[in-house]
Amino acid sequence: MNSTVKTILSLSLILTAALGSAAHAQNPKTVFTVVRDTQWGSENYNPFVPGDQHLLPTNSALYESLFFVNSINSKVTPVLGTKYTWSKDSKTLTVNTREGVKWHDGKAFSASDAAFSFNYLKSFPALDTSGIWKSGLSSVKATNPTTLVFTFTTPNTPIFQYIAATPMVPEHLWKDVKDPSTFTNTKPVGTGPFVADSYSQQALRVLKNPNYWMKGQPYVDALVWLATSTNDAAQLKLLSGEADYGYIGIPDPKAFAAKSPNTSYWWPTNNINFLYFNTAKAPFNDPAFRRAVARAINTKEVAQKAYAGAVPAASPAAIFPGQQKEWLSSKVAPQFDAAAADKALTAAGYKKDSSGNRLGKDGKALPSFKILVGAGWTDFITMAQVIGNDLKKVGIKTSIDQQAWGSYSGGLQTGSYDMGISWGWGNGSTPYYTFNAAFNPDFSAPVGKTAASNLSRYTNPAITKALKTFSGTSDESAQQKAIDTIVAAVMKDQPWVPLTDRVNFALFNTSKFTGFPSAENPYNDASPDDTAGARLMYLNVKPK
Structure with missing residues (x-):
């Protein structure tokens, strides 16, 4: 045989x-x-609940969105939408929906189903994990069976990526679902x-x-x-x-x-792998501590050992290669310098004892910090091992905390971790998407509550303002200044360490x-x- x-x-x-x-x-x-x-x-x-709660065919094989936006080349592929146009003031988005589409039960799909799907997220804000209704959107209406109109109070052109990816559900079935957070939808009807x-x-x-x-x-x-x-x-x-x-x-x-x-x-490459700091927890709430820890980590070694040279170390500016020519104003040198990191920790008030163990500002020994990774994820485990060895050299003890997906993602989102390795929980055709998902206050939450994507729980008024500036204009020079502001603030406060480029x-x-x-x-x-x-x-x- x-x-x-x-x-x-x-x-x-x-x-x-x-x-x-x-x-x-x-x-x-x-x-x-x-x-x-x-x-x-x-x-x-249920296509609206997080991916760890619904089964894998849900948003790929059973349900469809209006468009697919390719993160590596920005190409937009029509799906249930056939065409889209923005008004001159960028406050109105008009989408033409596809004719001749049927739901799995034989009923016809129309723009009314699409309008219902978006308004359903408005009725149940916990499902709106992309923050579509928190970003200036005021209404979504079907003006005829094949025309969908989005109206905004303020311009927000980057929101298109999230609108494009929202799953469409049939109004005739979902209008009777009163609690979608617990609805398991075991007999799915999609297009x-x-x-x-x-x-x-x-x-x-x-x-x-x-x-x-x-x-x-x-x-x-x-x-x-x-x-x-x-x-x-x-x-x-x-x-x-x-x-x-x-x-x-x-x-x-x-x-x-x-x-x-x-x-x-x-x-x-379409994203970045980060070491996230839980800035709601001491000593990670101290920017000086975070900066010193970041400087102690050899990201080139992290990339080499995790991916055998197939994936490079990330730019400290957190802009991946395909976007650097357009959006990174100046070259950013690698930050790794173990000796400088050691001195910086001491200067920031974190001295060493006679055995070389790092102490807190109160003079007590710092605990061993856990690095959260997905269970069995060999690349992240390897990254955590390299990081642990680097931090040991400056007197900081760590251990690797492997968790199954539910506990891993839940720990990151509820803020129960010390440090954690994960990707940028938002990415797209410009750096805006990475920074918006990571640092927009709308995507954060108090410790114990679920943050949609601001895993570090770091916010900064200058960054919030710059994100608003970027989304409210199509002027490339103004957008560039906004990105420069964000990069400078993030590199100064160091809520994360960009480790490696993130590839699919x-x-x-x-x-x-x-x-x-x-x-x-x-x-x-x-x-x-x-x-x-x-x-x-x-x-x-x-x-x-």
């Missing part, structure tokens, strides 16, 4: 066991398999290219939507997600051919690609399918599997 037959039989056995009788009831000919290094929770297809089929703790399956509005697509009959507990286990499924795609951060993608003629990767971690096994995104054909940005960008991959991959 050859290895290909063994692989097919192995996958068949996995799916039959995991999906139960449903695997016998349906027999799709072409199955595109995604491996996920996580364990998902209960059955939930997407697939319909929900089977669920278990080990595998999820969705089937091709026979009435999808894009004729002839998708090219596959089913999508399946397989669960693993670690990156390594997920990688093995890709290498064996049991999976076709995985969004997996591994130390050396070049080595992965070299293992087989059928293995490849595409890791385009797309790994492929190409033995059965073609049409994957690549640098030559970047129709998406190597998007994670539960996002609007991943939908484009599920539509484009074809059986060989």
